[in-house]
Each structure stands twice: as C-alpha cells, then as structure tokens.
Amino acid sequence: MSEVVAMTRRGLATRSTRPFVLLGLVLVVFSLVRVVTGAQELTSAGTLQAAIALSIPLGMAGLGGLWSERAGVVNIGLEGMMIMGTWGAGWAGSTWGPWQGLAVGVAFGAIGGLMHAIATVTFGVDHIVSGVAINLLGLGITQFLAVQVLHNPTQSGEIPSMGTFTVPLLPGWMQSIGAHQWFLVSDLANVIFAIVDHPAYFTIMAVALLPITYFVLWRTAFGLRLRSCGEAPYAAETLGVNVYKYKYLAVLASGALAGFGGAFLAIWSGFYHDGQTQGYGFIGLAAMIFGNWRPAGLAVGAGLFGYTNGLQLRSPPAVHALLLVLVIALAAYSAWLLYKRRWVPGVISGIFTALVLLWFLKTNELEQHIVSATPYVTTLLVLSLASQRLRPPAADGLVYRRGGGR
Amino acid sequence: MIRRIGLALAAPALALAFALAVTSAILAGTGHPPLEAFGWMWDYGTKPDSIALTINLATGYYLAAIAVAIGFRMNLFNIGVDGQYRLAALVAAGVAGAIHLAPILTVAITIVVAMLVGALWAAIAAVLKVKRGVSEVISTIMLNYIANAVIGYLLVPGRLGVNVQGSQGVGTKVIPPSGRVPGFSLVGGSQTQVYGLVVLAILVGVGYWFLLGKTRFGFDLRATGRSESAAIASGVNVRRMVVISLLISGGVAGLIGIPNLLGESYSYSQNFPAGIGFVGISVALLGRNNPVGIAFGALLWAFLDNARQILDLYQVSKEIVTIMQATAVLSVVVAYEVVRRYNNNRHQREVARSLEKLKSGTVPA
Numbered sequence: 207m208s209e210v211v212a213m214t215r216r217g218l219a220t221r222s223t224r225p226f227v228l229l230g231l232v233l234v235v236f237s238l239v240r241v242v243t244g245a246q247e248l249t250s251a252g253t254l255q256a257a258i259a260l261s262i263p264l265g266m267a268g269l270g271g272l273w274s275e276r277a278g279v280v281n282i283g284l285e286g287m288m289i290m291g292t293w294g295a296g297w298a299g300s301t302w303g304p305w306q307g308l309a310v311g312v313a314f315g316a317i318g319g320l321m322h323a324i325a326t327v328t329f330g331v332d333h334i335v336s337g338v339a340i341n342l343l344g345l346g347i348t349q350f351l352a353v354q355v356l357h358n359p360t361q362s363g364e365i366p367s368m369g370t371f372t373v374p375l376l377p378g379w380m381q382s383i384g385a386h387q388w389f390l391v392s393d394l395a396n397v398i399f400a401i402v403d404h405p406a407y408f409t410i411m412a413v414a415l416l417p418i419t420y421f422v423l424w425r426t427a428f429g430l431r432l433r434s435c436g437e438a439p440y441a442a443e444t445l446g447v448n449v450y451k452y453k454y455l456a457v458l459a460s461g462a463l464a465g466f467g468g469a470f471l472a473i474w475s476g477f478y479h480d481g482q483t484q485g486y487g488f489i490g491l492a493a494m495i496f497g498n499w500r501p502a503g504l505a506v507g508a509g510l511f512g513y514t515n516g517l518q519l520r521s522p523p524a525v526h527a528l529l530l531v532l533v534i535a536l537a538a539y540s541a542w543l544l545y546k547r548r549w550v551p552g553v554i555s556g557i558f559t560a561l562v563l564l565w566f567l568k569t570n571e572l573e574q575h576i577v578s579a580t581p582y583v584t585t586l587l588v589l590s591l592a593s594q595r596l597r598p599p600a601a602d603g604l605v606y607r608r609g610g611g612r
Numbered sequence: 613m614i615r616r617i618g619l620a621l622a623a624p625a626l627a628l629a630f631a632l633a634v635t636s637a638i639l640a641g642t643g644h645p646p647l648e649a650f651g652w653m654w655d656y657g658t659k660p661d662s663i664a665l666t667i668n669l670a671t672g673y674y675l676a677a678i679a680v681a682i683g684f685r686m687n688l689f690n691i692g693v694d695g696q697y698r699l700a701a702l703v704a705a706g707v708a709g710a711i712h713l714a715p716i717l718t719v720a721i722t723i724v725v726a727m728l729v730g731a732l733w734a735a736i737a738a739v740l741k742v743k744r745g746v747s748e749v750i751s752t753i754m755l756n757y758i759a760n761a762v763i764g765y766l767l768v769p770g771r772l773g774v775n776v777q778g779s780q781g782v783g784t785k786v787i788p789p790s791g792r793v794p795g796f797s798l799v800g801g802s803q804t805q806v807y808g809l810v811v812l813a814i815l816v817g818v819g820y821w822f823l824l825g826k827t828r829f830g831f832d833l834r835a836t837g838r839s840e841s842a843a844i845a846s847g848v849n850v851r852r853m854v855v856i857s858l859l860i861s862g863g864v865a866g867l868i869g870i871p872n873l874l875g876e877s878y879s880y881s882q883n884f885p886a887g888i889g890f891v892g893i894s895v896a897l898l899g900r901n902n903p904v905g906i907a908f909g910a911l912l913w914a915f916l917d918n919a920r921q922i923l924d925l926y927q928v929s930k931e932i933v934t935i936m937q938a939t940a941v942l943s944v945v946v947a948y949e950v951v952r953r954y955n956n957n958r959h960q961r962e963v964a965r966s967l968e969k970l971k972s973g974t975v976p977a
Contacts, residue, residue: 331945334689335897339942342894346934353929354642485753488691492750579761582754589751590744 247521254400261512266467267490277456278436282337285487286344287318291468293348296362296478315465323457362478436599440611657919660802669914676892692752694889695759701869705880706772709785730866738858783881809871
C-alpha cells in the first residue's frame with residue numbers, strides 16, 4: 207500500500223497504470239530514434255509482425271513453464287515437449303490439415319508433460335533430471351518416429367496454412383497513417399496494424415491464453431489451490447487439497463502449452479523439420495524467469511526477445527540504430543544513479559554510456575555476427591539493468607510426498 | 613560388506629536393465645529384432661578401433677560432466693558449459709597455432725589459455741548473478757548463443773581464422789607438431805590411438821574428488837548446495853562461493869575440447885565437435901555427481917554413441933539409442949530411489965528386531 211502511495215506522490219503512476227506508462231515511454235524512445243536515424247524498419251509493420259510471430263512460440267513455452275512451476279514442478283523439459291509438438295503438428299498437419307495438426311501437436315506436448323509428471327510427482331525424481339531426460343526423449347522419439355512414420359528423418363510434408371481473421375477497415379486506415387512516418391503517430395499506427403492485419407486464428411488463441419492463464423491461476427479457487435501446491439504443498443494438504451492431482455494437471459497443461467508453441471512453429475513454417483525449435487523451450491523458460499513467474503512479465507520477456515530477433519532477421523542495418531536506444535537507456539540509468547547519489551556506479555555507467563555513444567557515432571553498421579547475437583545480448587542487458595526482485599514459488603523444485611510434512 | 617556392494621550395484625544394473633527393456637519393446641514394436649540389434653552394437657562397439665574411439669569420446673564427456681557436476685554440487689545449473697568449451701577451444705587453438713616454443717611449454721600454455729577463456733566466459737554469468745541477481749540458468753543459456761556469435765566473429769580470415777587448404781572452410785592455423793600431444797595404442801590391433809590427454813581427464817577427476825571431499829572449500833561448497841541458510845549461518849560467504857565455483861566449472865569446461873584439439877584435429881573449424889556440454893549434463897546426472905560414477909557414465913554414453921553407427925547398416929534407425937540414453941538417465945534416479953527406500957525399510961526392520969530381542973531378554977529379569 208505504502209508503495210502505491212509513494213509512487214503516486216512521485217507523480218509517476220499507480221501500480222495498475224505503470225506498465226502502460228512504461229510501454230508508452232518505450233514507444234516514444236523508439237519513435238525518436240527512428241526519426242533521428244532514419245531506420246524506418248525499427249517500428250515498421252513488417253518488423254512488428256515478425257516480432258509477434260517469433261514471440262509466440264517462446265511465449266507459449268514460457269506459459270508452460272509458468273503453469274508447471276506455479277504448482278512447484280520445475281520444467282526444464284519444455285524444449286523436449288516443444289519438439290514433440292512440432293513433430294506431432296508436422297505429421298498430423300501434413301496428413302489431415304492445420305487444425306488437426308494443432309490438436310495433435312498440443313496432445314504430443316501433453317504426453318511429454320505426462321511423462322514429466324509421472325517421473326517427478328509419482329516417483330519423486332529430481333525435477334532437473336527428469337527435465338533433461340524429457341529433452342533427450344523428445345528428440346529421440348521424434349527422430350525415431352520421423353524415420354518410421356514420415357520415412358524422412360529430417361522433415362515432414364507441407365502443412366496447409368491456417369485461416370486468418372479479417373478485421374474490417376481498421377488495417378487500411380492504420381496502414382495509411384503508418385505510411386506518413388510521423389513521429390509517434392505512425393509508430394502507434396504500425397503497432398495497431400501489426401496486430402489487426404489478418405491475424406491467424408492460432409495467433410489470437412495464443413495471445414488469449416495469457417489473460418486466460420492469469421484469470422485461471424489468480425482469480426479462481428482452482429488457481430489458488432494450484433498455486434498453493436507451489437508455495438506450501440504441506441499446508442495445502444492440511445486444507446484438503448489433493449496436491450498430486452493439481453501437480454499432475456499443472457504439468458499436463460505445461461506440456462500442452464509447450465506443444466502448442468511447437469505446433470505454432472511447425473504450422474507457421476508450413477512443415478516440420480528437425481531442429482525446428484532452436485532452443486526456444488529454454489528461451490521461453492528464460493522469459494518466464496525474466497517475467498518473475500507472472501504472465502504479464504513473461505509476455506514482456508517473450509516480446510522483447512521476439513522483437514529483437516525479428517529486427518535482426520528482417521533488417522540487420524536497423525540493429526545499428528538499437529545502439530542509440532541503448533545509449534538513451536544507459537544515460538537515463540546513469541542519471542537516476544547520480545540522482546540517488548550513488549556516485550561510483552553512476553560514473554561507471556556514464557562512462558559506459560559515452561563508449562556506446564562513441565561506438566554508435568563512429569560506425570555505420572554492425573558486423574553480421576554481432577547482429578545475430580542481438581536478441582540474446584539484449585535479454586542479458588535488460589535483465590542486468592532491470593532491478594532484480596525475483597521471487598519463484600517457495601516450494602518450486604522440491605519433491606513432495608503426501609504426508610511427508612513436518 | 614558384500615551386501616553393501618551388491619546394493620550399490622543394484623541401482624545402476626536395474627536402470628540399465630530397464631532402459632534395455634524399454635528400447636527392446638520399442639524395437640520389437642516397430643518390427644526390428646531387439647536382441648540382434650544389441651548384438652550388432654556390442655560386436656561393433658567392442659572392436660579395438662571402436663574401443664579407442666569410445667575412450668576418446670568419453671574423455672570430452674567426462675570433463676564436461678565434471679564441469680557440470682561442480683555447479684550441481686553447489687545448486688548452480690551451468691547450462692553454459694557448451695559455449696564455454698567451444699569458445700575456449702577456439703582461442704586456445706588460435707594461440708597454439710601461433711606460438712613456437714618448447715613442446716611441453718606450448719601444451720601448458722594452450723591448456724592454461726583454454727581454462728582461462730572458459731572461466732572468463734563463465735565469469736560473466738557469475739558476476740551477473742552476484743551483482744545483479746540474474747539467474748545463472750538464463751544467463752548461461754544466452755551466453756551459449758552469444759558464444760556462437762563470438763566464434764563466428766573470430767573465426768574469419770584476418771582474425772583467428774585462415775582458409776583451410778583444399779576446402780571451402782575456415783579454421784584456425786594448424787597447430788605445429790611441437791604443440792601437439794601424441795596418443796598411444798591402448799588396445800592391440802587398433803589403428804586409432806587414444807588421446808594422450810586422457811591423462812588430463814583423469815587428473816581433473818582426481819582433483820574434483822580431492823577438492824570436494826578433502827578440502828574446507830569443498831565442504832563449504834557442498835554445505836552451500838545443501839542448505840544456503842545453514843552455510844551463511846556458519847560463516848560461508850555465499851557470493852564468493854558462487855563466483856569461485858562458477859569459475860572452476862568454467863575452467864574445467866575450457867578443457868573439454870583440448871584432448872581432441874591437441875590429439876586429433878589440430879585446428880578449430882566449423883567441424884569441431886559441438887554439443888558436448890549438453891551431453892555433460894546428462895552424464896553428470898547419470899553418474900550422480902560422483903567422479904567414479906561419472907567415469908562409468910561417460911564411457912557408457914560414448915560406447916552407445918559410437919556403437920549406434922552400425923545400426924544404419926541394418927536399417928534400424930539409430931535414434932533408438934537416444935531414447936535408450938534418456939531412459940537410462942531417468943531410470944537411474946528412480947532405481948536409486950527404490951533401492952534407498954528398500955534399504956531404509958530393511959534398516960528399520962533390523963532395528964525393530966534387535967529392540968524386540970532386547971525387550972524379551974530384559975523382561976524376565
């Protein structure tokens with residue numbers, strides 16, 4: 207309560223509007239940098255659409271991690287479940303169609319989740335061990351099945367594309383506003399355009415899963431019980447919660463969500479291929495930790511990664527302009543440190559700002575290898591600049607045995 | 613005593629049997645004869661050349677698993693071993709290709725450089741963890757990908773790379789004979805030599821056992837891994853422990869590619885073995901962080917990786933071996949749990965029985 211009061215007094219915003227203020231600030235900075243550098247791709251509709259498409263698989267993996275870890279089961283096996291999802295979608299999608307592909311991909315992911323649940327919940331296996339094994343199993347099973355069923359070890363046949371949703375009028379208006387390249391207005395129009403321009407049905411479903419997760423886990427009795435299994439399972443047990451059941455359900459949902467992410471990847475690319483997940487399961491897990499085990503935070507983490515990844519894939523030259531964004535962020539950070547009279551870190555941060563500014567001014571483009579590292583470096587940078595008050599569920603990763611509390 | 617050894621061996625045997633059973637079921641279900649498939653693998657895997665290859669492969673796996681295990685004992689999950697060793701191997705290869713000194717000196721410098729680079733790359737994760745509270749799981753995952761970019765950046769002609777003669781590829785300058793470590797023939801009739809630096813892996817294993825089991829540092833490390841609050845209460849500086857153990861883990865990780873580099877490939881190129889860091893995680897789990905257990909785990913893993921090659925010849929998909937390895941990792945843990953519970957029950961029964969005797973002996977008096 208006092209936190210909220212303090213923030214209002216500082217004139218920033220209340221707790222509920224703060225994220226929007228921050229997002230608006232980010233948009234202003236990017237718009238400013240776009241106008242100054244002329245790197246139009248920074249906020250172009252194409253970049254933003256790529257960002258959305260690239261965010262969703264890892265967002266789904268992260269959401270899977272969230273469900274499982276909120277019930278106290280660490281899920282390092284998301285990658286394996288995702289691989290199963292890509293294969294399931296590739297096989298069923300190329301045989302019957304995209305919707306069947308999505309369903310089978312989700313089901314395959316859930317099978318991976320079931321294996322993880324059996325190992326960790328029933329047998330009390332260390333969660334990391336089981337997760338590592340699931341990753342291996344997912345890879346082995348799909349490669350084995352690819353040879354047996356698809357008769358092609360590396361890829362599936364073509365998956366027909368999924369239908370898109372048509373929004374009337376709005377996309378056209380936004381496109382024309384975006385084309386003017388006005389400061390802020392056009393950027394905002396591009397953001398809206400990227401969202402409303404023929405979104406695929408499963409994109410809408412994926413985005414909707416975030417608020418649904420929030421509602422189910424934080425606003426229902428079911429969710430409260432599920433989270434209680436991750437915070438204090440023995441206390442939950444005394445209240446009559448069937449901890450095993452909730453853990454099973456959570457890990458199953460986790461696998462299904464990871465499978466959704468995998469299926470999205472396969473259907474989006476139009477076919478399954480070996481190595482399609484590229485470690486997205488791990489990055490999704492990172493996005494979830496980044497987001498402090500909460501849906502909104504995880505969405506920001508996934509979006510950040512998806513945006514920088516989309517930008518570097520679509521328009522490597524525009525990545526150079528990101529350096530200026532970094533300069534602005536670092537300068538603000540140094541100013542804040544100095545305002546707080548933390549002189550030494552403030553000065554060090556200031557020197558660092560100047561160096562990056564110099565780098566930006568002295569170069570016109572970045573080498574391809576550096577550009578390709580953008581999403582990873584950005585994630586690390588943002589993580590280290592953002593204040594870290596991470597709080598995982600209290601009983602996350604602990605083995606629970608019924609009646610084993612003391 | 614015999615009973616104790618029997619029980620210690622029961623768990624791994626049980627796990628292996630289970631892994632074989634699962635694999636057999638899958639093979640049989642898809643129309644392949646399981647026993648024959650295992651027979652082919654055994655015959656191929658125990659040829660003299662295969663044994664030498666297995667040992668060479670296991671050397672890297674062993675070092676990787678030790679690097680991961682150091683983290684595990686401290687409750688740190690260093691997923692970044694993979695990036696650490698590849699970057700270390702690249703820089704070490706660049707240095708070894710550039711210097712011309714006395715043989716032993718060159719090798720020593722190469723090894724030290726590799727350890728330093730590995731430790732330095734892990735240090736980024738360590739600093740981020742203790743200074744900014746960034747989870748090492750995230751940072752090491754990201755650093756793996758960033759290592760790819762750095763390797764790509766360094767491995768171009770004009771930096772650490774040179775054009776490889778007779779191919780399109782780019783590699784580091786070939787290490788001159790003075791910087792190499794000769795291999796030896798362990799198995800009679802084998803064309804393939806065992807890496808001389810297999811000794812290095814053994815030394816690291818002994819060092820790991822000594823450091824963790826026999827020193828105060830090792831005690832503090834294990835204590836921190838078991839209970840951070842208890843460690844803090846007894847005066848352990850946890851932040852310092854995090855940094856040091858990640859540095860050691862990274863240093864050992866830096867060694868992973870060296871036996872291969874100085875004993876076989878003599879240059880770092882795009883063909884240099886990748887992914888050993890991830891194998892290390894599985895092997896560390898299979899060996900339950902125990903230096904001897906890890907050795908068996910590494911040898912088993914390498915044997916399977918080598919022997920699987922023959923399956924192609926008989927139209928059996930060799931991916932079945934990956935399923936087998938995964939099942940083994942999982943079932944080893946389950947087996948240990950089962951054996952532990954059996955042991956606990958046995959102990960309780962024994963105690964109950966002797967209490968009973970005591971009672972019946974004292975009551976009449």
